[in-house]
Amino acid sequence: MFDKILIANRGEIACRVIKTARRMGIRTVAVYSEADAGARHVRLADEAVLIGPAAARESYLVADKIVAACKQTGAQAVHPGYGFLSENEEFAEALAANGIVFIGPPVSAIRAMGLKSESKKLMEKAGVPLTPGYHGDEQAPEFLRQQADAIGYPVLIKASAGGGGKGMRAVYKSEEFTDALASCKREAASSFGDEHVLIEKYLQRPRHIEIQVFGDTHGNCVYLFERDCSVQRRHQKVLEEAPAPGMTPERRAAMGKAAVDAAKAVGYVGAGTVEFIVNQDGTFYFMEMNTRLQVEHPVTEMITGLDLVEWQLRVASGEPLPLAQEQLAIRGHALEARIYAEDPDKGFLPSTGRLVHLAPPEESLHVRVDTGVEQGDEISPHYDPMIAKLIVWDETRERACARMLQSLASYRVVGVSNNVGFLSRLVACPAFAQADLDTGLIEREKGFLFPEGGAAELPREAWLAAALAELLREQANAEVSARSDEDPHSPWHQRDGWRVNATARRTLAFRAGESEKSVAVAYAGRGFVLELDGQATPAAGELKAGGQLRADLAGRRINATVVIAGEKRHVFLDGRAFILAAVDPLFHAGEGGGAEGGLTAPMPGKVIALVAKPGDKVEKGAPLLILEAMKMEHTIAAPAAGTVKEFRFGVGDQVTDGAELVDFEAD
Ligand code: MV4
Numbered sequence: 001m002f003d004k005i006l007i008a009n010r011g012e013i014a015c016r017v018i019k020t021a022r023r024m025g026i027r028t029v030a031v032y033s034e035a036d037a038g039a040r041h042v043r044l045a046d047e048a049v050l051i052g053p054a055a056a057r058e059s060y061l062v063a064d065k066i067v068a069a070c071k072q073t074g075a076q077a078v079h080p081g082y083g084f085l086s087e088n089e090e091f092a093e094a095l096a097a098n099g100i101v102f103i104g105p106p107v108s109a110i111r112a113m114g115l116k117s118e119s120k121k122l123m124e125k126a127g128v129p130l131t132p133g134y135h136g137d138e139q140a141p142e143f144l145r146q147q148a149d150a151i152g153y154p155v156l157i158k159a160s161a162g163g164g165g166k167g168m169r170a171v172y173k174s175e176e177f178t179d180a181l182a183s184c185k186r187e188a189a190s191s192f193g194d195e196h197v198l199i200e201k202y203l204q205r206p207r208h209i210e211i212q213v214f215g216d217t218h219g220n221c222v223y224l225f226e227r228d229c230s231v232q233r234r235h236q237k238v239l240e241e242a243p244a245p246g247m248t249p250e251r252r253a254a255m256g257k258a259a260v261d262a263a264k265a266v267g268y269v270g271a272g273t274v275e276f277i278v279n280q281d282g283t284f285y286f287m288e289m290n291t292r293l294q295v296e297h298p299v300t301e302m303i304t305g306l307d308l309v310e311w312q313l314r315v316a317s318g319e320p321l322p323l324a325q326e327q328l329a330i331r332g333h334a335l336e337a338r339i340y341a342e343d344p345d346k347g348f349l350p351s352t353g354r355l356v357h358l359a360p361p362e363e364s365l366h367v368r369v370d371t372g373v374e375q376g377d378e379i380s381p382h383y384d385p386m387i388a389k390l391i392v393w394d395e396t397r398e399r400a401c402a403r404m405l406q407s408l409a410s411y412r413v414v415g416v417s418n419n420v421g422f423l424s425r426l427v428a429c430p431a432f433a434q435a436d437l438d439t440g441l442i443e444r445e446k447g448f449l450f451p452e453g454g455a456a457e458l459p460r461e462a463w464l465a466a467a468l469a470e471l472l473r474e475q476a477n478a479e480v481s482a483r484s485d486e487d488p489h490s491p492w493h494q495r496d497g498w499r500v501n502a503t504a505r506r507t508l509a510f511r512a513g514e515s516e517k518s519v520a521v522a523y524a525g526r527g528f529v530l531e532l533d534g535q536a537t538p539a540a541g542e543l544k545a546g547g548q549l550r551a552d553l554a555g556r557r558i559n560a561t562v563v564i565a566g567e568k569r570h571v572f573l574d575g576r577a578f579i580l581a582a583v584d585p586l587f588h589a590g591e592g593g594g595a596e597g598g599l600t601a602p603m604p605g606k607v608i609a610l611v612a613k614p615g616d617k618v619e620k621g622a623p624l625l626i627l628e629a630m631k632m633e634h635t636i637a638a639p640a641a642g643t644v645k646e647f648r649f650g651v652g653d654q655v656t657d658g659a660e661l662v663d664f665e666a667d
Pocket of ligand 1: 165207
């Protein structure tokens with residue numbers, strides 16, 4: 001077994017490989033780009049080597065730099081993860097030439113499976129079922145039309161040099177074929193520089209079911225059952241599961257045998273995946289073979305109880321497969337959801353930024369989170385914006401779906417747009433819940449998945465939770481301010497709303513989407529009375545670290561999380577996430593001195609609390625000081641992210657309208 005391995009990757013897969021290596025007592029070397037200097041995989045590894053600038057083509061994709069890092073650290077083997085150089089023949093050869101083990105298949109297998117048309121010929125020879133069609137060299141239009149007629153419509157014309165759904169054209173009747181063929185050839189020539197096409201029977205409503213295979217250097221090869229990856233968007237997998245719903249033991253054995261035959265046909269060693277396209281009636285056809293560990297391998301690990309990276313390390317060091325086929329079995333059902341920093345309401349545009357708040361669900365025997373980031377890390381524009389993979393397991397599919405919904409509901413992400421809400425709707429949608437799966441599910445269910453008018457109407461409790469958290473946070477800030485004041489017991493530090501001849505009232509306003517609501521606040525002993533939409537609700541509660549809110553709303557106890565990010569209030573409540581923006585009626589962000597320089601008093605009043613301190617670096621919207629004016633309290637907040645230089649007044653000072661209150665320097 002190796003003493004030290006290098007992981008030639010980043011993000012969640014690098015962290016995941018390090019975790020297994022560490023459990024096996026193998027030392028780990030990470031490589032990182034300048035953009036990843038603070039990344040989690042660098043923190044987890046025993047040592048790390050800087051290999052270049054942020055751009056992958058100058059760092060993670062430069063084979064020579066990886067080889068140099070191995071020599072520099074004495075790493076005996078390289079785990080390539082997925083993507084980057086994981087299926088790069090030249091990289092595997094460069095490692096071999098330097099006496100470094102590539103943890104993956106032989107170069108010959110990578111090469112054989114890299115050419116889609118060549119791989120189909122190999123599969124045909126091995127008896128692996130191919131989609132009915134014509135894959136030959138004869139390209140005369142009339143000949144191809146006769147082939148299409150013989151296959152039976154609808155047929156699919158595919159560019160041989162295409163892939164990932166590019167260069168495919170469905171044809172529904174013979175008289176359309178010749179024109180469609182001509183346009184496919186033109187597109188293939190311009191897109192791929194090769195106008196060669198193949199013709200296949202068009203599978204309508206297909207499923208994507210793949211078989212995990214594993215070969216060793218002693219001639220053994222097993223299959224570790226199947227994964228259903230039909231839920232995709234633009235050929236990107238979104239949700240994966242194992243086992244495949246509706247799979248019969250006979251069909252599983254047949255697909256497993258076909259996959260093992262495919263692997264043996266190319267002398268496969270290591271972890272590999274044979275992908276099949278499957279009709280709704282279960283008939284299956286070879287699509288392609290991936291010669292790497294797949295992103296979705298955890299669902300196979302959860303139903304078999306195995307660690308596939310451990311198998312990879314054992315096999316790469318010359319050991320035989322740890323188990324034989326008859327020792328492998330399925331238990332329960334697993335689902336994986338890919339958590340991404342992307343905006344489903346903006347066509348899944350990637351979102352970058354700092355993860356101001358990141359709270360994954362608690363891990364257990366049922367819940368696993370494979371992630372490459374922690375709270376405070378950046379989602380960089382240089383790489384895939386994956387935040388994590390959330391994997392759940394339970395005894396049945398139905399319970400696994402419930403577990404997934406519960407886990408997604410407690411996955412809190414603040415600082416970047418994300419797809420957690422979309423994933424929740426996807427798992428909850430009837431077609432998925434009933435396992436009515438095919439590669440067109442997301443498109444077919446878009447009405448349910450992308451509700452019109454954006455976020456649904458916010459529940460009353462979301463507005464009240466935001467207001468209550470605001471008040472409790474101000475109380476906490478004032479207590480902090482009091483403790484640092486020379487007169488900590490001054491009544492001015494109290495946040496109980498006491499006034500000489502009446503209890504002060506104030507208003508908090510919030511906006512969510514198109515709607516804006518005001519919450520009238522009356523102080524009532526240790527709590528408040530919050531009036532919203534004409535209805536008064538006694539409210540009290542406790543705000544703990546991380547924005548955890550335990551609230552009592554008219555006797556109803558609720559738990560929520562309210563996270564401040566600038567003027568935004570992210571409310572996580574009852575499994576859903578809501579984004580509100582604080583609209584302080586007297587908040588003059590950018591007015592009264594603007595983002596630069598001091599902030600001026602919006603009216604005559606008295607300074608009753610300094611919430612920030614000179615030297616504090618604050619986010620936009622963070623409370624700086626509180627004025628009392630017109631029998632109400634007014635929070636003067638940071639007009640932008642920046643630094644509090646100094647306060648012009650102290651607690652108890654009277655200020656005139658327009659008085660300069662604080663010297664503030666925006667970032
Ligand atoms: C097909 C097909 C229907 N009929 N072939 C898409 C890219 C490549 N993986 C093959 N693909 C397909 N080939 C026939 N004869 C439908 C697809 C397809 C698809 C396949 C698997 C997973 C997702 C897909 C999304 C769209 C189309």
